[in-house]
Amino acid sequence: MAFKRKLLLGFVTAGSLLCVYILCLNLSSATGPLKTFHRFTHKHNGNLLDFGELLDQEGINVQSTPISTLDRELSVEPKPEENSVVPNVPDVPNVPTVPNVPTVPTVPNVPDVPTVPNVPDVPTVPNVPNVPESSSRSDGVGKPRTINKAPPLPQQQPTKAHGPTEPSFIGDTYMSEVFPPQTECTDSIQRLAAKTEFGRRFLNDIPVVQWAQHVTQESYQRLSKYPGTHGWGGIDYKTLVDTLSVLNSSANWRMLDDWKDRGDESECIRCAVVGNGGILKDSKKGKEIDSHHYVFRTNGAITKGFEQDVGSRTTHYTFSTNTMMNSMRAYSGAGYRGPPKSNETRYVFLPDHGRDYLLMKAAATHTKVETGPERNKNPSDYFGEDVSAKKLKIYHPDFVRYLRNRFLRSHTMQTKFRNIYRPSTGAVMLLAALHTCDQVSAYGFMTPDFKKYSDHYYDSVYHSVGFYANHDLRMELSLWQQLHQAGLIKLYMR
Incomplete structure (x- = not known):
């Protein structure tokens, strides 16, 4: 009787191990091989950039970077100043999310100009009219205003890279007065x-x-x-x-x-x-x-x-x-x-x-x-x-x-x-x-x-x-x- 109980317990244990093994095989087949890096997407200037590929193209070892760190860096949309650069992300419009994205060449003729410091809010000096740029005059002077760019000369058109x-x-945007x-x-x-x-x-x-x-x-x-x-x-x-x-x-x-x-x-x-x-x-x-x-x-x-x-x-x-x-x-x-x-x-x-x-x-x-x-x-x-x-x-x-x-x-x-x-x-x-x-x-x-x-x-x-x-x-x-x-x-x- 004792021998029969031990034999039954052995069959149950073997069956359980067999079920676990079959379950692991199914799970492995469903998920595929483990990726070598994590893929993140981030919206920059209205375009969806593939950080998994772009960061890899820049030579950054994503695997060595903790996922939580990348999440912190990419979770907030950057708001750069006029002359600042988004770290590791080329300013490239409409980059498709496809494999093997080539390295984007440096844009020619774009100097690295230091960011202009914030201008303090200085109060207007008394007795000096601070006329807004949308004002008009009645003595023949037209309305000052900021105008859009005129079409550039063909030889002055910057590269379309x-x-x-x-x-x-x-x-190349100026005030206008008539x-x-x-x-x-x-x-x-x-x-x-x-x-x-x-x-x-x-x-x-x-x-x-x-x-x-x-x-x-x-x-x-x-x-x-x-x-x-x-x-x-x-x-x-x-x-x-x-x-x-x-x-x-x-x-x-x-x-x-x-x-x-x-x-x-x-x-x-x-x-x-x-x-x-x-x-x-x-x-x-x-x-x-x-x-x-x-x-x-x-x-x-x-x-x-x-x-x-x-x-x-x-x-x-x-x-x-x-x-x-x-x-x-x-x-x-x-x-x-x-x-x-x-x-x-x-x-x-x-x-x-x-x-x-x-x-x-x-x-x-x-x-x-x-x-x-x-x-x-x-x-x-x-x-x-x-x-x-x-x-x-x-x-x-x-x-x-x-x-x-x-x-x-x-x-x-x-x-x-x-x-x-x-x-x-x-x-x-x-x-x-x-x-x-x-x-x-x-x-x-x-x-x-x-x-x-x-x-x-x-x-x-x-x-x-x-x-x-x-x-x-x-x-x-x-x-x-x-x-x-x-x-x-x-x-x-x-």
Whole structure:
């Protein structure tokens, strides 16, 4: 009897083991082999990315990473700043979830620009109108607004490879203001440009100069992304408000503010833009230059003793504080003592740094410069005792950035010098005239035979033209030729 019970127990045990074995075989067949890595999906910019494949393509050993860590990293959708990068995830639109996804190549021409720090919420200074950009005026000034991008030139279209289509520091979006035309000139540059290859580059409603209405918190947030003359990066809001608040009349928002008072019945505004190139030496162009309605000059613009070649009038003097100070040091031996002074002269600042805003404010308020490299300097020493806010203008950073992006988009922008590159002061001046005058004649600018002439018309001995990383003078030379051939400017060439 005992033997029968032991035998029955043995059969039950063997049967149980057989059932367990059969159950394990079925389970193994249903689940398949164990995966070598875990697959995760994550939504980025509206596209479903396969992290199992992409992370593996990046050479990351997913097996060595605890699953809980990956879950924490991938469970929250990242919200990167404008210039930040999502870790290990290329910015690739519409990546299909298929095996063997190839490694995405690095997007060309996209520099690693540091993220702009958050702009503090600075309270508006009392007695300064903080006009929103959607406001309008009843004195002929149109509504300032931010506009969308115009179609880029074919040669300027960025690559259509995966990733961002435009480096974030480019900023090809600008403020727009509509001003009534000052003349009815049928042959104006603005009308002719539409019929040329330059038609797609021109934005006729972009503000050339900035004034009181332009400084708003919204504009400050937008323009603080861009350094130097292309934006308000590095300049505190209070300095901007203090400076631009004194530029609050029509004389400040129009480049050619006194056209109605000149008493000239001409249908077209004729402007002479005078560079300092050696091609003007012995040119005998002085009388012709002075016969224009307006005469633009820049930097070391010496006229005394050179009137026969370059004329004597200056209606608009373009400079940055840095270039003006350097010119006073470098060309003092040739007779440069500072900006030209006359009743008709307007001083147009090219704001490279905060020091330009500080000097402008001191000049407008007849006070000494409060801080910076020009601290305690008296602006009347540079601009004369009769300088006033009505004689001061300052280029809008949107305008300078637009010139760089649309007209002088140099290869330098793809190099480590991208943050210091800008159009030369003379180039900004000439292109500003192109956007404000009806007809433009350019003198003293680089031509293909520039090696025949000294750097400046007032050089006592020959000096070759210097080329530096912050400007692309050869590209500017080519642009002047193109504008001349298109009939948009009349370029003086020997």
